[in-house]
Amino acid sequence: MKFNINQQDLQQALGYCQGVIEKRSTLEILSNILLDAQNSKLTLTATDLDLIFIHQIKDVEILEEGKTTTKSSVMHDIVRKCSSGKKINLNLTDVSKLHLESEKSIFNLNCISPSEFPVTDENFNNKEFSVKSKELLKLINKCKFSISNDETRHYLSGIYLHQTEVEDKNYLTAVATDSHRMSISKMKLKNKIDFDSVILPKKTIFQLCSLLENYDGEVKISNIKSKIKFELQNSILISKLIDGKFPNYIQVIPKNNIKKLEVDLKLFLNSVDRVASVSLDKKDGVKFILNKNTLNLSVNNSNSGDGKETLMIKFDYDLEISFNSRYLIDVASQIDGEKIELFFNDSGSPVLIKDPGDFDSIYVVMPMKG
Numbered sequence: 518m519k520f521n522i523n524q525q526d527l528q529q530a531l532g533y534c535q536g537v538i539e540k541r542s543t544l545e546i547l548s549n550i551l552l553d554a555q556n557s558k559l560t561l562t563a564t565d566l567d568l569i570f571i572h573q574i575k576d577v578e579i580l581e582e583g584k585t586t587t588k589s590s591v592m593h594d595i596v597r598k599c600s601s602g603k604k605i606n607l608n609l610t611d612v613s614k615l616h617l618e619s620e621k622s623i624f625n626l627n628c629i630s631p632s633e634f635p636v637t638d639e640n641f642n643n644k645e646f647s648v649k650s651k652e653l654l655k656l657i658n659k660c661k662f663s664i665s666n667d668e669t670r671h672y673l674s675g676i677y678l679h680q681t682e683v684e685d686k687n688y689l690t691a692v693a694t695d696s697h698r699m700s701i702s703k704m705k706l707k708n709k710i711d712f713d714s715v716i717l718p719k720k721t722i723f724q725l726c727s728l729l730e731n732y733d734g735e736v737k738i739s740n741i742k743s744k745i746k747f748e749l750q751n752s753i754l755i756s757k758l759i760d761g762k763f764p765n766y767i768q769v770i771p772k773n774n775i776k777k778l779e780v781d782l783k784l785f786l787n788s789v790d791r792v793a794s795v796s797l798d799k800k801d802g803v804k805f806i807l808n809k810n811t812l813n814l815s816v817n818n819s820n821s822g823d824g825k826e827t828l829m830i831k832f833d834y835d836l837e838i839s840f841n842s843r844y845l846i847d848v849a850s851q852i853d854g855e856k857i858e859l860f861f862n863d864s865g866s867p868v869l870i871k872d873p874g875d876f877d878s879i880y881v882v883m884p885m886k887g
Contacts, residue, residue: 518583672761
Protein backbone atom coordinates (compact mmCIF):
# COMPACT_ATOMS: atom_id res chain seq x y z
CA MET A 518 0.00 0.00 0.00
CA LYS A 519 1.38 3.35 -1.05
CA PHE A 520 -0.43 6.66 -1.56
CA ASN A 521 -0.18 10.46 -1.30
CA ILE A 522 -2.93 12.51 0.30
CA ASN A 523 -3.76 16.10 1.23
CA GLN A 524 -3.12 16.89 4.92
CA GLN A 525 -6.47 18.67 5.47
CA ASP A 526 -8.56 15.84 4.01
CA LEU A 527 -6.81 13.28 6.16
CA GLN A 528 -6.97 15.40 9.31
CA GLN A 529 -10.71 15.94 8.96
CA ALA A 530 -11.37 12.22 8.43
CA LEU A 531 -9.15 11.21 11.37
CA GLY A 532 -10.88 13.82 13.54
CA TYR A 533 -14.23 12.16 12.88
CA CYS A 534 -12.73 8.75 13.68
CA GLN A 535 -11.51 10.06 17.04
CA GLY A 536 -15.12 10.70 18.03
CA VAL A 537 -15.95 7.01 17.60
CA ILE A 538 -12.88 5.31 19.03
CA GLU A 539 -12.92 4.70 22.79
CA LYS A 540 -10.00 6.22 24.68
CA ARG A 541 -9.48 3.11 26.79
CA SER A 542 -10.37 0.10 24.72
CA THR A 543 -9.93 -3.44 26.00
CA LEU A 544 -9.14 -4.72 22.51
CA GLU A 545 -6.07 -3.17 20.93
CA ILE A 546 -7.51 -3.42 17.42
CA LEU A 547 -10.39 -1.11 18.44
CA SER A 548 -7.88 1.71 19.03
CA ASN A 549 -6.89 1.35 15.39
CA ILE A 550 -8.45 2.65 12.21
CA LEU A 551 -8.70 0.58 9.08
CA LEU A 552 -7.11 2.27 6.07
CA ASP A 553 -8.08 0.87 2.68
CA ALA A 554 -6.55 2.41 -0.44
CA GLN A 555 -8.01 1.37 -3.79
CA ASN A 556 -9.67 2.80 -6.93
CA SER A 557 -8.29 6.33 -6.25
CA LYS A 558 -10.10 6.34 -2.90
CA LEU A 559 -8.96 6.04 0.69
CA THR A 560 -11.58 4.54 2.99
CA LEU A 561 -11.16 4.95 6.76
CA THR A 562 -13.18 2.82 9.17
CA ALA A 563 -13.40 3.26 12.95
CA THR A 564 -15.54 1.31 15.42
CA ASP A 565 -16.18 0.72 19.11
CA LEU A 566 -18.40 -2.29 18.19
CA ASP A 567 -21.60 -0.25 18.93
CA LEU A 568 -20.84 2.42 16.37
CA ILE A 569 -19.21 2.02 12.97
CA PHE A 570 -17.97 5.03 11.06
CA ILE A 571 -16.82 4.78 7.43
CA HIS A 572 -15.40 7.78 5.58
CA GLN A 573 -14.22 8.00 2.00
CA ILE A 574 -11.67 10.44 0.61
CA LYS A 575 -11.86 10.61 -3.18
CA ASP A 576 -9.25 11.49 -5.80
CA VAL A 577 -6.34 10.12 -3.80
CA GLU A 578 -3.09 9.48 -5.65
CA ILE A 579 -2.67 5.73 -5.08
CA LEU A 580 0.61 4.21 -6.21
CA GLU A 581 -0.05 0.78 -4.73
CA GLU A 582 -3.38 -0.54 -3.46
CA GLY A 583 -3.69 -2.24 -0.09
CA LYS A 584 -4.98 -1.99 3.45
CA THR A 585 -3.72 -1.88 7.03
CA THR A 586 -4.70 -0.69 10.51
CA THR A 587 -2.81 1.71 12.76
CA LYS A 588 -3.42 3.55 16.03
CA SER A 589 -5.93 6.30 15.35
CA SER A 590 -4.91 8.73 18.11
CA VAL A 591 -1.22 8.66 17.13
CA MET A 592 -1.90 9.13 13.44
CA HIS A 593 -4.40 11.92 14.13
CA ASP A 594 -1.92 13.72 16.36
CA ILE A 595 0.86 13.53 13.75
CA VAL A 596 -1.33 14.60 10.82
CA ARG A 597 -2.79 17.47 12.88
CA LYS A 598 0.71 18.81 13.49
CA CYS A 599 1.83 18.59 9.86
CA SER A 600 1.69 21.78 7.77
CA SER A 601 -1.87 22.51 6.67
CA GLY A 602 -2.73 21.54 3.12
CA LYS A 603 0.60 19.84 2.37
CA LYS A 604 1.00 16.40 0.79
CA ILE A 605 1.44 13.44 3.11
CA ASN A 606 3.05 10.29 1.68
CA LEU A 607 2.11 6.96 3.23
CA ASN A 608 3.74 3.67 2.45
CA LEU A 609 3.27 0.25 4.05
CA THR A 610 6.93 -0.81 4.13
CA ASP A 611 6.18 -4.19 5.67
CA VAL A 612 3.19 -5.91 7.28
CA SER A 613 3.63 -4.16 10.62
CA LYS A 614 5.04 -0.73 9.67
CA LEU A 615 3.38 2.26 8.02
CA HIS A 616 5.87 4.85 6.82
CA LEU A 617 4.49 8.41 6.96
CA GLU A 618 6.37 11.34 5.44
CA SER A 619 5.51 15.03 5.16
CA GLU A 620 8.04 17.75 4.34
CA LYS A 621 10.97 17.07 6.71
CA SER A 622 9.10 14.72 9.06
CA ILE A 623 9.34 10.94 8.88
CA PHE A 624 7.40 8.48 11.06
CA ASN A 625 7.10 4.71 11.13
CA LEU A 626 3.83 3.66 12.74
CA ASN A 627 3.06 0.20 14.12
CA CYS A 628 0.30 -1.71 12.35
CA ILE A 629 -1.99 -4.64 13.12
CA SER A 630 -3.21 -6.90 10.33
CA PRO A 631 -6.51 -5.71 8.78
CA SER A 632 -7.88 -9.24 9.07
CA GLU A 633 -8.27 -8.65 12.82
CA PHE A 634 -10.43 -5.56 12.29
CA PRO A 635 -14.12 -6.24 13.05
CA VAL A 636 -16.28 -5.24 10.08
CA THR A 637 -19.88 -6.22 9.63
CA ASP A 638 -21.96 -5.84 6.53
CA GLU A 639 -25.70 -5.65 6.85
CA ASN A 640 -28.46 -5.02 4.41
CA PHE A 641 -30.31 -1.86 5.37
CA ASN A 642 -31.71 -0.81 2.06
CA ASN A 643 -35.27 -2.09 2.22
CA LYS A 644 -36.56 0.96 4.16
CA GLU A 645 -34.79 4.17 3.31
CA PHE A 646 -35.77 7.83 3.37
CA SER A 647 -33.86 11.07 2.86
CA VAL A 648 -33.79 14.33 4.80
CA LYS A 649 -31.81 17.54 4.40
CA SER A 650 -28.68 17.62 6.57
CA LYS A 651 -29.33 21.09 7.99
CA GLU A 652 -32.89 20.18 9.00
CA LEU A 653 -31.71 17.00 10.71
CA LEU A 654 -28.97 18.92 12.54
CA LYS A 655 -31.47 21.50 13.75
CA LEU A 656 -33.84 18.75 14.92
CA ILE A 657 -31.09 17.07 16.98
CA ASN A 658 -29.65 20.31 18.38
CA LYS A 659 -33.08 21.39 19.64
CA CYS A 660 -33.28 18.23 21.76
CA LYS A 661 -29.85 16.95 22.69
CA PHE A 662 -29.32 19.16 25.77
CA SER A 663 -32.27 17.43 27.51
CA ILE A 664 -30.78 13.93 27.25
CA SER A 665 -30.48 12.23 30.64
CA ASN A 666 -27.15 11.31 32.23
CA ASP A 667 -28.81 8.82 34.55
CA GLU A 668 -27.29 5.42 33.77
CA THR A 669 -30.04 3.52 35.61
CA ARG A 670 -32.69 4.62 33.13
CA HIS A 671 -30.83 3.85 29.93
CA TYR A 672 -33.90 4.45 27.75
CA LEU A 673 -33.68 8.19 28.61
CA SER A 674 -30.01 8.49 27.67
CA GLY A 675 -30.72 9.21 24.01
CA ILE A 676 -33.10 10.92 21.59
CA TYR A 677 -36.40 9.25 20.73
CA LEU A 678 -36.81 9.54 16.96
CA HIS A 679 -40.18 8.60 15.48
CA GLN A 680 -42.74 9.50 12.87
CA THR A 681 -45.81 11.53 13.84
CA GLU A 682 -48.83 12.79 11.96
CA VAL A 683 -50.49 16.14 12.61
CA GLU A 684 -53.42 17.31 10.46
CA ASP A 685 -52.53 14.94 7.61
CA LYS A 686 -48.91 16.12 7.56
CA ASN A 687 -46.08 13.70 8.37
CA TYR A 688 -43.19 14.66 10.61
CA LEU A 689 -39.97 13.17 11.89
CA THR A 690 -40.15 14.01 15.59
CA ALA A 691 -37.36 14.00 18.14
CA VAL A 692 -37.82 13.98 21.93
CA ALA A 693 -35.36 13.98 24.80
CA THR A 694 -35.99 14.19 28.54
CA ASP A 695 -34.13 13.71 31.81
CA SER A 696 -37.46 13.83 33.72
CA HIS A 697 -36.73 17.40 34.92
CA ARG A 698 -37.05 18.91 31.46
CA MET A 699 -38.11 17.83 28.01
CA SER A 700 -37.46 19.02 24.46
CA ILE A 701 -39.67 18.12 21.50
CA SER A 702 -38.91 19.14 17.93
CA LYS A 703 -40.26 18.02 14.58
CA MET A 704 -39.41 18.40 10.91
CA LYS A 705 -41.83 18.00 8.03
CA LEU A 706 -41.44 14.97 5.76
CA LYS A 707 -42.35 15.01 2.07
CA ASN A 708 -44.44 11.89 2.57
CA LYS A 709 -45.13 9.07 4.99
CA ILE A 710 -42.08 6.89 5.67
CA ASP A 711 -41.64 3.29 6.68
CA PHE A 712 -39.64 3.88 9.85
CA ASP A 713 -39.72 2.12 13.21
CA SER A 714 -39.37 4.34 16.29
CA VAL A 715 -35.82 4.32 17.67
CA ILE A 716 -33.82 5.68 20.60
CA LEU A 717 -30.50 7.05 19.36
CA PRO A 718 -27.59 6.76 21.81
CA LYS A 719 -25.86 9.92 23.02
CA LYS A 720 -22.48 9.10 21.48
CA THR A 721 -24.12 8.50 18.09
CA ILE A 722 -25.91 11.84 18.35
CA PHE A 723 -22.73 13.80 19.01
CA GLN A 724 -20.87 12.00 16.23
CA LEU A 725 -23.73 12.65 13.81
CA CYS A 726 -23.80 16.34 14.78
CA SER A 727 -20.08 16.76 14.07
CA LEU A 728 -20.59 15.21 10.61
CA LEU A 729 -23.68 17.29 9.83
CA GLU A 730 -22.02 20.55 10.85
CA ASN A 731 -19.58 20.21 7.94
CA TYR A 732 -22.01 18.83 5.39
CA ASP A 733 -24.77 20.34 3.30
CA GLY A 734 -26.78 17.79 1.36
CA GLU A 735 -29.08 14.82 1.66
CA VAL A 736 -28.83 12.27 4.47
CA LYS A 737 -30.23 8.82 3.79
CA ILE A 738 -31.61 7.08 6.88
CA SER A 739 -32.54 3.43 7.18
CA ASN A 740 -32.99 1.09 10.12
CA ILE A 741 -33.26 -2.60 10.83
CA LYS A 742 -34.27 -4.14 14.16
CA SER A 743 -31.48 -2.97 16.42
CA LYS A 744 -29.42 -0.65 14.21
CA ILE A 745 -29.70 2.58 12.28
CA LYS A 746 -27.65 3.85 9.35
CA PHE A 747 -27.00 7.44 8.29
CA GLU A 748 -25.48 7.91 4.84
CA LEU A 749 -23.91 11.21 3.83
CA GLN A 750 -22.10 11.86 0.58
CA ASN A 751 -18.71 10.61 1.81
CA SER A 752 -19.53 9.16 5.23
CA ILE A 753 -21.59 6.35 6.69
CA LEU A 754 -22.51 6.03 10.36
CA ILE A 755 -24.03 2.75 11.58
CA SER A 756 -25.14 2.59 15.18
CA LYS A 757 -26.72 0.17 17.59
CA LEU A 758 -29.90 1.53 19.13
CA ILE A 759 -30.90 1.81 22.77
CA ASP A 760 -33.10 -1.11 23.73
CA GLY A 761 -36.03 0.00 25.83
CA LYS A 762 -39.35 1.80 25.78
CA PHE A 763 -39.42 5.57 25.73
CA PRO A 764 -42.09 6.96 28.11
CA ASN A 765 -45.33 8.42 26.80
CA TYR A 766 -44.10 11.99 26.49
CA ILE A 767 -47.42 13.36 25.20
CA GLN A 768 -48.91 12.92 28.69
CA VAL A 769 -46.25 15.22 30.13
CA ILE A 770 -46.99 18.20 27.87
CA PRO A 771 -49.05 20.65 29.96
CA LYS A 772 -52.55 21.12 28.52
CA ASN A 773 -53.99 23.92 30.64
CA ASN A 774 -51.19 26.41 31.13
CA ILE A 775 -53.02 29.62 30.26
CA LYS A 776 -50.87 32.19 32.11
CA LYS A 777 -48.71 33.46 29.30
CA LEU A 778 -45.49 35.37 29.81
CA GLU A 779 -43.92 36.87 26.71
CA VAL A 780 -40.51 38.49 27.11
CA ASP A 781 -37.59 39.61 24.97
CA LEU A 782 -35.31 36.58 24.60
CA LYS A 783 -31.96 38.36 25.06
CA LEU A 784 -33.17 40.30 28.11
CA PHE A 785 -34.54 37.14 29.68
CA LEU A 786 -31.48 35.00 28.94
CA ASN A 787 -29.03 37.64 30.17
CA SER A 788 -31.04 38.34 33.34
CA VAL A 789 -31.32 34.69 34.35
CA ASP A 790 -27.63 34.18 33.58
CA ARG A 791 -26.55 37.24 35.60
CA VAL A 792 -28.68 36.46 38.64
CA ALA A 793 -27.53 32.83 38.60
CA SER A 794 -23.88 33.97 38.84
CA VAL A 795 -24.30 34.06 42.61
CA SER A 796 -25.00 30.34 42.65
CA LEU A 797 -21.72 28.42 42.59
CA ASP A 798 -23.01 25.08 41.36
CA LYS A 799 -26.09 26.42 39.50
CA LYS A 800 -28.23 24.11 41.63
CA ASP A 801 -29.90 26.97 43.50
CA GLY A 802 -33.28 27.82 42.07
CA VAL A 803 -33.93 31.09 40.29
CA LYS A 804 -37.06 32.36 41.96
CA PHE A 805 -39.63 34.08 39.73
CA ILE A 806 -42.00 36.48 41.45
CA LEU A 807 -44.49 37.47 38.79
CA ASN A 808 -46.95 40.33 39.24
CA LYS A 809 -48.83 42.34 36.67
CA ASN A 810 -46.22 43.27 34.06
CA THR A 811 -43.15 42.74 36.27
CA LEU A 812 -40.88 39.77 36.77
CA ASN A 813 -38.59 39.77 39.80
CA LEU A 814 -35.79 37.24 39.52
CA SER A 815 -33.73 36.27 42.54
CA VAL A 816 -31.16 33.68 43.61
CA ASN A 817 -30.06 33.09 47.17
CA ASN A 818 -26.98 31.04 48.05
CA SER A 819 -26.05 30.52 51.71
CA ASN A 820 -22.33 30.51 50.87
CA SER A 821 -21.94 33.27 48.33
CA GLY A 822 -24.84 35.71 48.74
CA ASP A 823 -27.87 36.70 46.73
CA GLY A 824 -28.79 38.47 43.51
CA LYS A 825 -31.94 40.18 42.24
CA GLU A 826 -33.12 41.65 38.98
CA THR A 827 -36.40 43.08 37.67
CA LEU A 828 -37.76 42.84 34.14
CA MET A 829 -40.73 44.67 32.66
CA ILE A 830 -42.93 42.12 30.87
CA LYS A 831 -46.43 41.39 29.61
CA PHE A 832 -48.24 39.35 32.27
CA ASP A 833 -51.66 39.55 33.95
CA TYR A 834 -51.35 37.23 36.98
CA ASP A 835 -49.57 36.83 40.32
CA LEU A 836 -47.31 33.79 40.63
CA GLU A 837 -44.24 32.57 42.51
CA ILE A 838 -42.22 29.70 41.03
CA SER A 839 -38.57 28.52 41.06
CA PHE A 840 -36.46 26.88 38.35
CA ASN A 841 -33.00 25.42 37.90
CA SER A 842 -31.25 28.27 36.05
CA ARG A 843 -29.24 25.88 33.86
CA TYR A 844 -32.45 24.40 32.42
CA LEU A 845 -33.83 27.81 31.49
CA ILE A 846 -30.52 28.94 29.95
CA ASP A 847 -30.27 25.70 27.91
CA VAL A 848 -33.77 26.17 26.49
CA ALA A 849 -33.38 29.90 25.87
CA SER A 850 -30.14 29.25 24.00
CA GLN A 851 -32.03 27.14 21.43
CA ILE A 852 -34.74 29.71 20.68
CA ASP A 853 -34.64 31.16 17.15
CA GLY A 854 -37.03 34.09 17.53
CA GLU A 855 -36.52 37.41 19.32
CA LYS A 856 -38.99 36.55 22.04
CA ILE A 857 -39.58 33.62 24.36
CA GLU A 858 -43.03 32.52 25.55
CA LEU A 859 -43.58 30.78 28.89
CA PHE A 860 -46.96 29.32 29.79
CA PHE A 861 -47.63 28.72 33.51
CA ASN A 862 -50.34 26.98 35.49
CA ASP A 863 -49.35 27.21 39.17
CA SER A 864 -46.17 27.18 41.28
CA GLY A 865 -46.01 23.35 41.44
CA SER A 866 -46.73 22.59 37.77
CA PRO A 867 -44.33 22.37 34.83
CA VAL A 868 -43.94 25.38 32.54
CA LEU A 869 -44.44 25.06 28.78
CA ILE A 870 -41.94 27.10 26.77
CA LYS A 871 -42.49 28.02 23.13
CA ASP A 872 -40.47 29.75 20.47
CA PRO A 873 -42.50 32.22 18.38
CA GLY A 874 -39.78 31.84 15.72
CA ASP A 875 -40.12 28.05 15.51
CA PHE A 876 -43.56 26.46 15.83
CA ASP A 877 -42.05 22.99 15.48
CA SER A 878 -40.22 23.00 18.83
CA ILE A 879 -41.57 23.09 22.40
CA TYR A 880 -39.96 22.63 25.81
CA VAL A 881 -41.25 21.60 29.22
CA VAL A 882 -39.39 22.44 32.44
CA MET A 883 -40.33 21.20 35.91
CA PRO A 884 -40.22 23.77 38.72
CA MET A 885 -37.99 23.29 41.78
CA LYS A 886 -39.56 22.44 45.11
CA GLY A 887 -39.55 25.08 47.79
